[in-house]
Amino acid sequence: MAGKSVGPELMGKKSAPAKDDSDIIRPLRKHGNLIVITGPSGVGKGTVVQRLLDTVPKLTRSVSVTTRARRPSEISGVDYFFHTQAEFDQMVADGMFMEFAEFAGNNYGTPSSWVMQEVKAGRDVILEIEVQGAKQIKEKFPSAVLIFLSPPSFEALRSRLKGRATEEPIKMALRLRKARQEMRERWLFHYEVINDKVDEAVKNLTNIVYAERCRIRDNEANSPKNEHNKNS
Numbered sequence: 001m002a003g004k005s006v007g008p009e010l011m012g013k014k015s016a017p018a019k020d021d022s023d024i025i026r027p028l029r030k031h032g033n034l035i036v037i038t039g040p041s042g043v044g045k046g047t048v049v050q051r052l053l054d055t056v057p058k059l060t061r062s063v064s065v066t067t068r069a070r071r072p073s074e075i076s077g078v079d080y081f082f083h084t085q086a087e088f089d090q091m092v093a094d095g096m097f098m099e100f101a102e103f104a105g106n107n108y109g110t111p112s113s114w115v116m117q118e119v120k121a122g123r124d125v126i127l128e129i130e131v132q133g134a135k136q137i138k139e140k141f142p143s144a145v146l147i148f149l150s151p152p153s154f155e156a157l158r159s160r161l162k163g164r165a166t167e168e169p170i171k172m173a174l175r176l177r178k179a180r181q182e183m184r185e186r187w188l189f190h191y192e193v194i195n196d197k198v199d200e201a202v203k204n205l206t207n208i209v210y211a212e213r214c215r216i217r218d219n220e221a222n223s224p225k226n227e228h229n230k231n232s
């Protein structure tokens with residue numbers, strides 16, 4: 001035992017009264033994660049996100065505001081909040097969005113207040129958004145988890161968009177052109193998940209969501225540099 005110091009207990013001295021350990025033991029993570037799932041239109045973002053929401057607890061999805069016309073299958077307030085261009089512009093002026101972007105002739109934005117409320121309540125929130133908006137989130141929220149969903153091939157992407165049949169040919173061509181640009185920017189994100197088989201993609205996404213719940217971040221709330229943590 002040479003060189004090892006002996007604690008007061010072993011020397012027969014009384015140890016200092018036990019300090020309340022609750023501060024040390026408490027989990028470091030209090031808040032949920034902001035999770036961005038981005039990638040080209042038609043890659044399957046909506047499909048895999050729905051599967052995640054059905055299977056992973058404490059996970060929710062933000063409902064965006066858009067100026068796009070509602071598709072027959074869509075429900076207002078569930079798939080999107082549908083607004084006029086003037087209303088959208090007013091929301092931008094009022095600073096209501098945490099990110100917003102124009103995509104293929106329409107505007108889309110993520111309302112901040114609900115998202116922040118959910119994250120503070122400890123739930124993970126998925127933003128299913130295009131690349132320009134994802135880049136804004138990366139800039140403003142360094143702790144956000146950024147996932148790029150890729151198609152297995154360009155042909156597969158084309159056939160999925162065609163199969164979904166929600167856009168007229170000109171708009172579909174515009175979305176495919178946009179997809180090429182977006183694919184070039186995927187290196188900006190933390191993860192690339194390839195949506196070949198849906199089950200496989202959902203498994204990988206689930207693993208990412210759970211792993212990110214365990215990550216220790218060097219952010220304000222957790223760091224010993226934070227006043228609250230100095231004595232813990």
Ligand code: ADP
Pocket residue numbers: 039040041042043044045046047048160161163164195196197198
């Ligand atoms: P996004 O939300 O990215 O625009 P969707 O989820 O609407 O894409 O998917 C586009 C189309 O592709 C839908 O018809 C969907 O059923 C189909 N799809 C999604 N994932 C796959 C996949 N892995 N294999 C084949 N088809 C898929």
Ligand code: 5GP
Pocket residue numbers: 039040041045064065068099100101103108109110128129130131132133134
């Ligand atoms: P769609 O018209 O097919 O519903 O959506 C077109 C694109 O806009 C998709 O890539 C979709 O993920 C994206 N999008 C949906 N909501 C938002 C949002 O709030 N912000 C941004 N930046 N993109 C969004």
